[in-house]
Amino acid sequence: MLRFFIAGILLLFAGYGLIEGWPLIAGPSLVVVTPAEGATSQNGIIDVSGRAARVALLTLDGASLLHDEAGNFSATLTFPRGASILTFSATDRFGRRVSTTRSIFVSE
Numbered sequence: 001m002l003r004f005f006i007a008g009i010l011l012l013f014a015g016y017g018l019i020e021g022w023p024l025i026a027g028p029s030l031v032v033v034t035p036a037e038g039a040t041s042q043n044g045i046i047d048v049s050g051r052a053a054r055v056a057l058l059t060l061d062g063a064s065l066l067h068d069e070a071g072n073f074s075a076t077l078t079f080p081r082g083a084s085i086l087t088f089s090a091t092d093r094f095g096r097r098v099s100t101t102r103s104i105f106v107s108e
Contacts, residue, residue, distance in 0.1 A: 029053045030090040030098050037102055044081070044106045049074040055090040079106050 032050040039046065051071050052058050058065045058073060065088075067073040084106070089099045 023054045024094075026054060027094075027096040028055045028090040028092040028098050030055070030058075030088060030100055032088055032100055032102060035086070035102050035104050038105070039102070040105045040107060041079070042107055044078050046077050046079060046104055046106075047074070048077060048086070050088070052090045054092050056093040057089075057091040059089045059091075061087055079104065081106050081108065 030050065030052045032048075034047050034049045048060065048065075050073055052067055052073060053071045055067070055071065058067050060075070060077075065073050065075060082105070084104050086102045086104065087099060088101070089097055091097045
């Protein structure tokens with residue numbers, strides 16, 4: 001009976017450790033809501049927004065993007081006429097990185 005009790009306690013500790021350690025195991029995540037792939041703009045002004053989880057550094061084309069405690073980020077940027085490729089990158093405190101890109105087009 002004592003063996004089952006000890007095994008149960010160890011199983012509870014292992015489960016708790018897995019739950020608490022999940023952010024360390026999972027690495028960063030990045031979801032870009034806007035702009036959509038292939039978005040177009042008439043005036044060159046593009047709204048950028050999304051959510052990043054478990055990140056230490058969030059960048060857009062190498063420049064830092066600010067995010068709140070929940071991981072939400074947003075910015076309004078201007079682009080010249082023509083096509084542009086936006087590269088979003090999220091890096092966690094262990095150096096693991098995820099990236100995604102969006103293509104946009106700005107007409108007159």
